[in-house]
Amino acid sequence: xxxxxxxxxxxxxxxxxxxxxxxxDDRILKLVELVEFNKSPINDIKKFxxxxxxxxxxxxxxxxxxxxxxxxxxxNCDVLISVGECAIMGGIPAMRNTIPLKExxxxxxxxxxxxxxxxxxxxxxxxxPLLLNRVYACHEVVKMDYHLPGCPPPADTxxxxxxxxxxxxxxxxxxxxxxxx
Amino acid sequence: MSAKLQADIKEICSRxxxxxxxxxxxxxxxxLKLGCVPGEAMELIAAATGTKxxxxxxxxxxYAFLSKKPKGRMVVRVCNDIVDRLQGFDEVAAAFKKExxxxxxxxxxxxxxxxxxxxxxxxxxxxxxxxxxDEVVTSLSPDAVKKLVADLKKNPDPKTxxxxxxDGANASELVHSMVNNNIRQKGEVIFAEMAPGAxxxxxxxxxxxxxxxxVKTARLRGRGGAGFPTGMKWEFTRKAAGEKRYVLCNAxxxxxxxFKDRVLLTECPDxxxxxxxxxxxxxxxxxxxIYLRAEYAYLRRYLESVIEKRKAANLLGKSxxxxxxxxxxxRIQMGAGAYVCGEETALISSxxxxxxxxKNRPPFPAEKGFMxxxxxxxxxxxxxxAARVMERGAGWFAGIGSQGSPGTKLLSVSGxxxxxxxxxxxxxxxxxxxxxxxxxxDAAAVQVGGPSGQMIGSADFGRKVCYDDLATGGSVIxxxxxxxxxxxxxxxxxxxxxxxxxxxxxxxSGNQLLRERLEKIAAGKGEPSDLxxxxxxxxxxxxxxxxxxxQTAGNPVASTIKNFRAAYEKKLKPAADGLxxxxxxxAAVSTASEIAGRPSVxxx
Numbered sequence: 048x049x050x051x052x053x054x055x056x057x058x059x060x061x062x063x064x065x066x067x068x069x070x071x072d073d074r075i076l077k078l079v080e081l082v083e084f085n086k087s088p089i090n091d092i093k094k095f096x097x098x099x100x101x102x103x104x105x106x107x108x109x110x111x112x113x114x115x116x117x118x119x120x121x122x123n124c125d126v127l128i129s130v131g132e133c134a135i136m137g138g139i140p141a142m143r144n145t146i147p148l149k150e151x152x153x154x155x156x157x158x159x160x161x162x163x164x165x166x167x168x169x170x171x172x173x174x175x176p177l178l179l180n181r182v183y184a185c186h187e188v189v190k191m192d193y194h195l196p197g198c199p200p201p202a203d204t205x206x207x208x209x210x211x212x213x214x215x216x217x218x219x220x221x222x223x224x225x226x227x228x
Numbered sequence: 229m230s231a232k233l234q235a236d237i238k239e240i241c242s243r244x245x246x247x248x249x250x251x252x253x254x255x256x257x258x259x260l261k262l263g264c265v266p267g268e269a270m271e272l273i274a275a276a277t278g279t280k281x282x283x284x285x286x287x288x289x290x291y292a293f294l295s296k297k298p299k300g301r302m303v304v305r306v307c308n309d310i311v312d313r314l315q316g317f318d319e320v321a322a323a324f325k326k327e328x329x330x331x332x333x334x335x336x337x338x339x340x341x342x343x344x345x346x347x348x349x350x351x352x353x354x355x356x357x358x359x360x361x362d363e364v365v366t367s368l369s370p371d372a373v374k375k376l377v378a379d380l381k382k383n384p385d386p387k388t389x390x391x392x393x394x395d396g397a398n399a400s401e402l403v404h405s406m407v408n409n410n411i412r413q414k415g416e417v418i419f420a421e422m423a424p425g426a427x428x429x430x431x432x433x434x435x436x437x438x439x440x441x442x443v444k445t446a447r448l449r450g451r452g453g454a455g456f457p458t459g460m461k462w463e464f465t466r467k468a469a470g471e472k473r474y475v476l477c478n479a480x481x482x483x484x485x486x487f488k489d490r491v492l493l494t495e496c497p498d499x500x501x502x503x504x505x506x507x508x509x510x511x512x513x514x515x516x517x518i519y520l521r522a523e524y525a526y527l528r529r530y531l532e533s534v535i536e537k538r539k540a541a542n543l544l545g546k547s548x549x550x551x552x553x554x555x556x557x558x559r560i561q562m563g564a565g566a567y568v569c570g571e572e573t574a575l576i577s578s579x580x581x582x583x584x585x586x587k588n589r590p591p592f593p594a595e596k597g598f599m600x601x602x603x604x605x606x607x608x609x610x611x612x613x614a615a616r617v618m619e620r621g622a623g624w625f626a627g628i629g630s631q632g633s634p635g636t637k638l639l640s641v642s643g644x645x646x647x648x649x650x651x652x653x654x655x656x657x658x659x660x661x662x663x664x665x666x667x668x669x670d671a672a673a674v675q676v677g678g679p680s681g682q683m684i685g686s687a688d689f690g691r692k693v694c695y696d697d698l699a700t701g702g703s704v705i706x707x708x709x710x711x712x713x714x715x716x717x718x719x720x721x722x723x724x725x726x727x728x729x730x731x732x733x734x735x736x737s738g739n740q741l742l743r744e745r746l747e748k749i750a751a752g753k754g755e756p757s758d759l760x761x762x763x764x765x766x767x768x769x770x771x772x773x774x775x776x777x778x779q780t781a782g783n784p785v786a787s788t789i790k791n792f793r794a795a796y797e798k799k800l801k802p803a804a805d806g807l808x809x810x811x812x813x814x815a816a817v818s819t820a821s822e823i824a825g826r827p828s829v830x831x832x
Binding site: 110111112114115118121122127147148149152169171173176177178179180181183186187188189190 | 803806807817820821825826
């Protein structure tokens with residue numbers, strides 16, 4: 048039987064959750080035995096080449112490209128998991144949600160005390176994805192099947208969750224893996 | 229800081245003994261005198277009463293009828309509850325906006341008027357209604373608003389608005405209100421005659437323990453909604469350790485659709501005060517407090533006059549009816565516009581001069597209530613019924629009503645019925661019979677017990693009004709088949725969003741989450757899974773909220789989903805391809821697109 052395929056993406060996140068995936072240390076060898084990575088920054092595959100069993104999403108949606116990528120994942124993955132606070136709740140990027148977008152951009156590019164911008168222009172190049180009016184949690188944009196909390200979720204949490212999911216066994220996370228104080 | 233302000237505040241505070249526990253009276257009077265309670269006044273009040281400014285500010289900012297910023301000389305508060313909405317709130321609100329030239333939350337340039345909206349003011353039987361300062365104006369129409377505003381501009385005294393007085397005591401010179409009682413059916417417990425002192429005479433002939441036993445034998449239960457056995461409450465309060473004890477009468481009737489206490493306070497104040505004195509005798513209290521909601525301030529002078537009359541007749545005061553050692557006095561504590569103060573521990577907080585925050589229970593008020601002393605908090609109707617139990621005896625009382633719910637219940641009916649008003653019916657009356665009585669044969673849905681109660685459909689009209697079946701504090705709101713139950717649930721949810729005190733997360737956030745999901749459904753973007761989400765959220769709020777407000781705030785949603793599921797399902801469709809139908813990329817990028825001056829690459 049072909050190995051189940053896994054895809055990952057970092058949207059409006061810091062790559063910390065991906066680092067946590069790598070933190071499973073030598074178990075990554077076991078993981079490779081268990082699964083095959085498809086689209087992911089880990090192997091730098093840019094486009095889905097096949098349908099995937101699991102998609103791991105880090106970060107929420109702060110711009111239109113995030114939305115497109117997330118929708119693409121929804122189309123191509125059987126199970127989608129929000130990994131970490133930003134994917135689940137918006138996280139640090141969502142701190143801008145209480146401030147109108149125009150004010151955010153004005154402060155960043157025009158009015159901030161350290162800004163040097165003689166042209167007085169807010170970057171608007173076509174290559175830069177348009178920002179959303181606020182940062183959205185992943186489940187506000189597409190259906191998410193599971194949430195793995197943490198900032199980042201510990202490597203063991205990700206490992207246990209993936210193994211349980213791929214082997215069809217119930218997931219039991221110990222208290223240490225889901226307490227955050 | 230002006231000398232006048234200092235003198236005013238000093239005078240107000242000293243009149244209340246510079247007592248921080250009388251903060252509600254102090255800030256209310258400051259508001260009346262100054263049109264607001266500005267920071268300087270708060271400093272002065274804090275200094276005079278030996279408390280901190282933040283304590284004063286927390287009170288001023290908590291209650292809807294108090295404000296830090298100046299308000300107009302006349303504050304118009306238009307009632308926006310569901311019944312008013314069904315009967316013309318929008319047109320009346322538009323008329324006020326047009327005539328005054330300001331929107332809600334604004335004050336006219338001449339400082340004469342402020343326009344606000346307010347939840348139920350207890351006038352659902354004569355909606356649409358509004359408060360103008362303490363005066364109530366009822367059965368409004370755009371024409372009436374036009375005339376009323378013109379009159380007030382000529383003579384800025386809302387007292388002059390009532391050209392025709394309502395029935396009964398509404399016409400007495402101390403009330404002079406256009407409010408009507410609308411008593412549609414009188415029963416033998418509440419709306420029967422009683423000579424002042426008749427119940428008290430019986431009571432003082434017994435020992436307090438015997439009085440309590442009598443009330444227990446009658447199996448009288450609280451009429452406010454929770455239905456706790458009154459005799460047991462009195463017994464706990466009597467037996468709890470403490471030097472002083474108190475009787476608190478909960479006249480903070482804020483549950484939308486409930487207005488029976490308004491009528492009791494107007495027509496039966498003697499019966500109520502009789503009941504309070506009986507309670508005082510039974511538990512050994514020397515002071516009773518009527519916590520009167522700010523919306524009923526128009527009844528205050530009248531109630532005070534009744535208290536004075538009873539003092540003169542030795543039915544209140546020292547050695548009542550000649551019984552040495554039976555001293556009992558009653559005073560009125562005004563509220564300031566907060567629904568949550570109808571919750572007994574929040575009511576106690578408010579009487580103590582604090583924000584209307586509920587307290588943790590236990591200890592229950594019977595053990596540690598007002599000023600940490602044993603306190604019995606009883607509804608207006610309960611105290612009236614208790615007086616009747618004393619007068620006529622437990623056996624007589626227990627013979628009325630149904631097995632588990634002796635006595636009668638006042639129901640205040642409003643909405644789509646021919647005869648809105650107050651009905652005294654024996655417990656055990658079926659909803660179908662009652663709907664016939666009030667002229668609502670075509671009812672499709674009935675909200676029983678107000679927003680915190682439940683909404684039932686015709687399948688449940690055979691059920692009986694009693695504690696074991698359709699429990700209600702008195703509110704019955706009728707909806708005809710044309711009404712949208714989801715819109716009703718949304719209106720109630722909006723009410724709870726506004727009235728949540730914000731202390732605990734399940735209530736503060738839970739109500740907002742309900743609101744968002746209901747909005748999604750109303751916008752036609754709902755999915756079947758939303759109903760499970762809403763049901764689960766309501767359950768969480770019920771289990772995890774700190775007080776009755778949060779515990780019941782999910783009821784309108786939960787009960788409409790349970791009893792009117794088809795109405796919801798009509799609006800739901802499964803989302804295709806795992807996307808969230810409520811997410812609108814084009815809308816989400818519109819601001820950025822405008823700033824960048826180019827269209828989105830991804831949005832359709």
